[in-house]
Amino acid sequence: MLNNKSKKRIAIIGSGFSGLSAAAYTAQAGHEVHVFEKHDQPGGRARQFTTDEGFVFDMGPSWYWMPDIIDDFFSDFGYKTSDFLDLVSLNPQFEIKFDSQSISIPEKYDELKELFEELEVGSGVQLDKFMESAKFKYEVGMRDFVRKPCHNWLEFVNPGIASSAIKLDLLTNFRKYVSKYFTNQNLRTIMEFPVIFLGASPKNIPALYSLMNYGGYALGTHYPMGGFYQLVLAMKTVAEHQGAKFHFSQTVEKVDVQENNVSYLTINGVRQSFDVIISSSDYHHTESLLPQEFRNYREDYWQSKTFAPSCLIYYLGINERIPSLKHHTLFFEHDLDEHIETIYGEKKWPENPLFYCCCPSRTDPNVAPEGCENIFLLMPLAIHIEDSEETREKYLFEMISRLESHAGVEDLDSKIIYKRSYCVSDFIHDYNAFGGNAYGLANTLSQTAVLKPKIKNKKVQNLFYTGQLTVPGPGVPPSIISGNIVAKEVNNLR
Template sequence: MGNGKLRKRIAVIGSGFSGLSAAAYAAKSGNEVHVFERHDQPGGRARQFRTPEGYIFDMGPSWYWMPDIIEGFFRDFDCNVSDFYELVSLDPQFEMVFSEEKVSVPEKNEAIRELFEKIEPGSAKKYDKFMQSAKFKYEVGMKDFVTKPCHNWLEFASPKIAVSALKLDLLSNFRKYVSSYFSDSKLRSLMEFPVIFLGAAPQNIPALYSLMNYGGYVLGTKYPLGGFYQLVWAMKEVAEKQGVTFHFGHEVQKLNTQNGKITSISVDGEDHEFDVVIASSDYHHTETLIPESLRNYDNAYWKSKTFAPSCLIYYLGIKGKIQHLKHHTLFFENNLDDHIDSIYRDKRWPEQPLFYSCCPSKTDSGVAPENCENLFLLLPLASGINDEESVREKYLKEMLKRIENHTGENDLISRIEYKKSYCVSDFISDYNAYEGNAYGLANILSQTAVLKPKIRNKKIRNLFYTGQLTVPGPGVPPSIISGKIVATEVSKLKIK
């Protein structure tokens, strides 16, 4: 594809992880690639901001899991993660706070086994068995399964996948699967928590996703010094080395079509001609940029889908140190199912929420002024609900109270030096996110693989979609893979 006559002029809309990935791979294949980003910096949901007081906040992802998948992106361009940033391995990986006690998950796998054995005698062997199976799912799932463009089921008809299909546990539900190994409620919560952000109740997610436990616990929880945004900068640099041009502060308003083909895109009132468009913007939003008759899906389709949660986020700068708080802490003192029901069944604010706190200043002195803490709080929520400031504040007070109970600190609210909240309506205004979702489509069986929104427009031959609303799904590593899948499909397209 490197020969001159097949060189395509490609527009990528959005510079989140899938957009950065798609741009880098498409340019590597010899194309002229332009990325249009409405914000003044790359990263999409993974942007970063600095405050006058000296705090540096990652706006989105904070769990650096599946490091081998991320490393794989850089290896494809003959470089390594270590060329761009330093990864620190967290020990403990995280702490889980229950109503009666707290459990710290250690860095080393051997120590995790011992922890399980201590909580539930006999469970170390079960943990080994669980992780052995999870490793298989990770290796087949993340290397073979998720790399398919998912045009149809025939792609999965290889002997390897056929043989693996039963072992992948696609048809058994995650909750039953976990409880077949462990009876202690804390151990079950430890195993179930990673899938909450896949966007469904554990009983509705295929057991295939135990691969998350392997990709996190066994491969370890990392942190890039300088913040998660280091990954964004690194991917942008890789893309630029391939010849990608970035246009920041430029919003694509319309995709102009003729005879089943995009001829040009309208950016800030000007038309620019392109051979191919790759949209890493919100899928539903992208389709509003083309005539209704040419869209892959109508509004009824989107309404019928199960979306992963939105969330309430607080970025807080706190004066003084918070003793006894870890880098990652999960506050699970309340009932998981009640919180999940509030998201998926009732679509309301939870009465007794669970939440997550990230305090990167515990690992990285550069993200907060001296003797201060950088605190990021996240509470998963139903998408599409009312998120006025007074409601946000009520939940902030509750979260801070529970951090005080956990750490023994007093009156954290009076020590707040910087405060910014981010919720459903912000996801809509900043990212055109459908109903303000934060994590794309839920990974339930009826929305897996071929059953996800297609990466290619069925009526416009040169329009492709990438990102968390298409294959393989939500999360940073899947989004990076999504960009690669689409770039590969674009390289097969013959320009007429």
């Protein structure tokens, strides 16, 4: 516990995963921690809502991967994940629908090897080699590499990382790396798919991130009963047990600076003073609340960055069960690169879109009324594009048609008893997300580690940033780690 001289009054802006993590770790150190959230519930992009019809929808994350990282969070506070979450291991982990075949990824690794061997002779052995290397990257990367505050490159000059540098494959792109192991195009797509979560084409992601394959395929795909929001509630409870206080429907409107320190936050029109500010809201938005001379980056800096995609989401309640549908299904009947080009090159709506379907009611009967299905459709999109209701509906029709064909059902549109869309403009309105991005800043080679936006303001001594736009990057486990990184920086302040 800190002495009174070291104890700080800390404001955390936003209660997404990085904010929840930062709140728990700073409160554990003995600080007075206040979390201000503009919405009426915690979670940020991971909020949840319930409809009058009885459907319960997670609004954001739905892939529970890298379970050990989440286990570590709870362990740091003397808990086990099972104290809060009832985790189910999914089998199959997910299904991918290609143009000519559908492939289900089994829960057990030995069965995954057999599947690969069936699709390409010799690929079972190749999968072992790939996963052995991916496990090494995971253990070094997630335990050491991604946990640096990334103030400068000297942090990475230590015997452990230096001796591992070549094995980490930082300078090889992921697509080229995968092609060394597999020739079957569907297998390559299966192996490339996880890095899509990092927000860029496999051609622009470092091969280091094969660690994602290990964190998903080898460690398994899970689901917390009650929905992903249960993780939000669990982390909030942990933070509260450390002493953190949460304030909802509280919008931070202005950041006042005096003598190179944040002196006040204006929150719902009221000025409040704090010793330290940690922002887990959109980095660009936080900077816009500062006087221009105290911002880390100019507008052209953000315009030059590669952002992870936005997306079109539909939350659908269906008044019929669809037995053939899996919990997770990826619709990859069209060319991956063509869709990616519309996101990062042409920046337009795709002509032949790929999309993802989550049906948690296949696993959890409590997220839909009896005899009904809860369906979440997601299609990645470019940021900064128009998203009229007419355009949204056009793509809903496209996704529904392909879902009908895959699941062997008819007239699905007539069976929708609840429908809500969410797209670029909603991400901007609800989260102040730059360009309407859904996943933060892409983990490209030129935006990795020290090359990401800094976690500390360079001109204001007591202002810090955490979340998907800074280190280590997009995703739930990295966001939890990000909160821990910034908390250590704050806890070490004198």
